[in-house]
Amino acid sequence: MKMLEDKILQCGIVLPGNVLKVDSFLNHQLDVKLINELGKELYSSFLNDNITKILTVEASGIAIACAAAANFDVPVVFAKKGHHENVGNDVYTAEVFSFTKKKSYTVAVSKKFLSADDNVLIVDDFLATGEACFGLKKIVEEAGAKLAGVGIAVEKRFQGGGNTLRKEGVKLKSLAIIDSMTDDSIRFGVDD
Numbered sequence: 001m002k003m004l005e006d007k008i009l010q011c012g013i014v015l016p017g018n019v020l021k022v023d024s025f026l027n028h029q030l031d032v033k034l035i036n037e038l039g040k041e042l043y044s045s046f047l048n049d050n051i052t053k054i055l056t057v058e059a060s061g062i063a064i065a066c067a068a069a070a071n072f073d074v075p076v077v078f079a080k081k082g083h084h085e086n087v088g089n090d091v092y093t094a095e096v097f098s099f100t101k102k103k104s105y106t107v108a109v110s111k112k113f114l115s116a117d118d119n120v121l122i123v124d125d126f127l128a129t130g131e132a133c134f135g136l137k138k139i140v141e142e143a144g145a146k147l148a149g150v151g152i153a154v155e156k157r158f159q160g161g162g163n164t165l166r167k168e169g170v171k172l173k174s175l176a177i178i179d180s181m182t183d184d185s186i187r188f189g190v191d192d
Helices: 002-011 032-046 062-072 131-143 161-167
Strands: 013-015 019-021 053-057 076-081 091-098 103-110 119-127 146-156 172-182 185-189
Touching: 002 032, 002 146, 002 172, 002 185, 032 062, 032 119, 032 146, 032 172, 053 062, 053 131, 062 076, 062 119, 062 146, 076 131, 091 131, 103 131, 119 131, 119 161, 131 146, 131 161, 146 161, 161 172
Parallel strands: 053 076, 053 119, 119 146, 146 172
Antiparallel strands: 013 019, 076 103, 091 103, 172 185
16 A cells, blocks of 8 residues: 555654654554544455454554454454453453564453354554564454454564465455665565
8 A cells, every 4th residue: 555655754763673663653552544544444344344343452552453443343352461350351352462572471261252253353553573473363363253363564574474374374464565674775565
């Protein structure tokens, strides 16, 4: 998606350790017009997949998930990190490792918000090694729901998560795919 790629080139900052900082428009301060366009693009990519729920993990994926959900007219469910008293104990859980924070989290979704009747689209801001997506996929499977696919704003293809999802037969739509990045350059690829 050219609009997203242009914004990454204009405002993104490559940090040590293959971290792309996009906090000025995607995951701290939000460019709402851009987020809405991302939502429309994910909607057009999964329009015929009968989506009933959109699933993401707190916190950075929520804005994009909401933009997509507004187009599908379905609820967003987000997996909460850690234990929350207000969620209770009747939950689906998965362990996920955050590439950015170099830390593992247990994420949880209340069983009342995900069931075998659901056709789920997972949405997130970044896909690197795929840990968050695989954790959310496990939760979808645990609920007996169907995974319709995964929609990602920025995939760092060189870190392998997207390739693994594709090999598993998961329908994956990445709106910007980075094949490589260095301190002074970002090279985009195309969705296969």
